[in-house]
Amino acid sequence: MPSLNKILIANRGEIAVRVIRTAKAMGYRTVAVYSEADHDALHTTLADEAVLIGAPEVSSSYLNKEAVLNAAKATGADAIHPGYGFLSENTDFSEACARSGITFIGPDANAIELMGNKRQAKIAMLEAGVPCIPGYEGADQSDEVLLSEARRIGFPVMVKASAGGGGRGMRQVDDETSFLENLKSARSEATNAFGSGELILEKAIIEPRHIEIQVFADRQGNCIYLGERDCSIQRRFQKVVEESPSPFVTESLRQQMGEAAVRAAKSCDYVGAGTVEFLVDRDRNFYFLEMNTRLQVEHPVTELVADVDLVAWQIMVAEGQPLPLTQEQVSLKGHAIEVRLYAEDPADNFLPQTGQILDWQLPEQVRVDHGIQINQTVSPFYDPMLAKVIAHGHDRETARRKLVCALEDMKLLGVKHNQHFLSRILKEPVFIEGHATTAFLDQEFSDDAFNLSEASLMESSALAAMAFFHLENPGHDKQQVWGATRFTPWHYKLHCDTAGEGQAFQVSLNVTEKNHYRIQSQDQDYSLTLLSIDDQYMKYSVNGLVQHCDFVLLDDQLHLSTLQGNTLWKNQTHAPAQSTEFAGDGRVLASMDGVIIDVLAKPGDMVETGQTVMVLEAMKMEHALKARVSGTVETVSSTAGDQVKTRQCLMEITAVEAEA
Template structure:
């Protein structure tokens, strides 16, 4: 079989960058595809050739099979790597590649199709002898059949969309009285999200662990597993922390789960990289959950404990080469742990964030790997998933890996766009997580009221730093020797500083040759600026030296603290106005996005809490409600409008 020469990566962001690095290191030419929103993206900058495949919406670009196949034809690519997400588990796309004479770097369309249906895959797994949870996976989908089967299974039970993933179309039911309502909701979500309202029912395991096994198969019938990953720390069925190996794994359990995964793979003659996911209960019993027929987001932790490059394996297997190892040669050493960095604000209900990346300095160190697609000045758009990248750490022990990862999370500088670093650091520091004793219920049990889930006003300490940096910038704006000089230096300067719609009074006294004397409420600080270059500031605060990343532009300051970032505005010269009330009649967009529904008209009465507008951003719908009772005075948007963060949508009087 002739070797591949040029590989088109049908994806974007960090996974497109990650695949390119391996492909280019192995001597392959690469082709990137991009939407109009991604014209300047890092994966486009890294590649040998790039093709614009359409407008920003995914249906017109990254899900446009015809445009991607045409891009491969025009550039002479002979293979397509789908990455994960988008078209990676689309059997129609795999067939289209095959029909176009292109090598699809993944399993057969038949394997993708079978494993893409939770209903059909579970039937196949039962026939193959893979342990499965008690449930119903029949073709009859009427309410009466589902109700009867639910009674046979018993409660609590899970309703799952057969074609689903990511928690959509999934409902936990504790009582028969709620069943039909939850079935209707699950059907609607499944149909809207995946184009199929087919459901399965399963007995609910309460607080299991989520453990998955990495499979690899070649075209010669060889199939092996590369250990397991624990992905139990989840929020709404979305993985947050992944690690390898599983903290409670034993050799006997690993072998049993590995052999069950091999049965699953052999049932579909699996070729390439795949993952068989299991639920593991407190008794050590495990049950098939699903099979992902692609590379996983969390594949780096397996790479670190095996010393293997899984993308390199994918490329080799796609060209007909045999697996480079047999099962007995697979060695697992040390421990690896990964977290997902998202552009979202946990303190605002995990609201996705958009905007310009003002600063990005990943905290690379020995044993730390950071996969990302970010660069300073990049605009995070509302069109795609909010995941920015992954921070991964390796250590000889689990504790060493956890400690290194915590430091990397705390030290990676992200400014301009709010990230989830405070939450990630809190999870990694939690004693229950550190002990390895946790389940899929960990976040719900221990983080329902964590500080990272609530807005945190800036501390007096951070306000003092902000005032000092604003003062320093103003002083540097004037040439020496007059920089910072005033004829009334003994009189304090008075600042009003704060984030967006709020500010605090801060006084600063600057006497030549002495530390800045800063007063915030009842707190006083002696602060010296030892070094300040526009990116990093070294400060002496009350005799303790600190180093902070920052950016200052036109009266706006982005300050990185450990962990996370703060955004300050200097309103000292702004006209004083009354603070906005808690309940306001002005409805603003919480982020960039598209208006997908408007439920009111000008002149109509509205009540507090009434749904007015639905905004779609980053693959999620966000209902926007009225803050007061009143009458809709002005409506400034319609369905289909693209809006900017904080743009006024309507006003209620």
């Protein structure tokens, strides 16, 4: 096979950045592609060249095969690395690359086609003798047949998109009464995400471990496995924490699963990097789940424990070179843990978030794969994952401890995210003991577990008042302000943007002596000594305990970061009085920027509290918009296909009073 010279990366975000860095380190020229929404993205500045390929929507840009191939031809790229997601498992794209004389850095089209379809893959695995979960993978996709098969399998069952992954188009259905509703939702989400509404059914294995094996094969017939990754901690079937090796897997089980994964790869003449995923029950019986014919999001933990660069291996194999290691030479050392940093609000049911990155400071002593930079905008068009933070240590506890410190030291302001939620996971006793299954989050975290405590909010309000006071009285005016404020407190009316409609705080600030303050929030008093402060950082002492926080002010909104969590404050001290919005009013508001894909109520319809009346698609997921009151639909201001903005009013409902 010919030697490669220039590689186009047909992806975005952290994986595009990660591939570019390895390719450049190996001496290849690199080309980035980007949509109009990603004009300020990091991957466009790191590559040697960058090509605009279309509008923000993925169908017009990152999923536009012709635009990507034209970019390769225009820049003289002789290879394309697809990353993961988007075109990475697209058979037509792989074949189009071959017809254009461009090397596709990935497996051959026949392997992608077979393993990219869960129904066909499961049939092939049964033939190869790989253990599989009982289920239905037939061609008849009618509701009647699927319901009949679900009854045969026995509830609970898993409904899965045959053509996809990442939790989209997947539902656990616990009983027959909700089966058809979940079937419709899964089929719709699968069609929108993958272009195919084909589904399979599987018996739901309760509280399993999700264990996957990294395999790698070359064109000389060699195929090896590089240990396992434990991906059991998931939310809505989306992985949150991954580690290698698994604290649950024994040496014997590792060998059995590894050999089964190699059989799976060889059964389809696999070439390149692939991952065979298994579910493992409490008795360590394992069952084939799926094979991903690409690099995985969580590949860094394998790289750290095996001391390899899997992207470099992908490029080498694409050039026809043999694998650099045999199975006997594979050595796993230490332990690695990865967490996924998402733009989402854990306190608001993990709703994906958009916004501008105002501050981004990376922690030390860990690996951070990311694709963001200060002033970049997080848009509603793509997956909300911002970065991956990975720690490696000589044992599991060392890796865990390093990762906790890294998360607590990391600074990200401007958009809500799950940083503190991740830190909490790593400090939970069940995780520390290595006992977490796929049921971990449901069992260990209650619905309100992610809201800041009232005490933490009051302390944050005091710090917010201190920051506003500083920003309103900068530099040389401070001496006069200290004197004038000693006996006359400054009063602040602050609003915290928490889940729901937010919360108001009345805060007063007194200067008792230079650099010493008394701050009262609600009924709580704080005596604070200010040690240092600038426009984004405050160091202070409370009762002899020295602490610090970071903050950024933009458009009258203060983004505040402390060890307890991030909060967003607005100074409404001088704002005119406004009518209060209650959670139970009749308006249906867009939960975030996105596209309306279904309208389920029309003017004149009677609806009940909690009833889904619209479906919004954003960040590659569907979000149900529900009525907050029971009543009659008066107006509907959006239709399917409309682009909407956060908190835009989409429907109005006139409430009816409940009968006594």
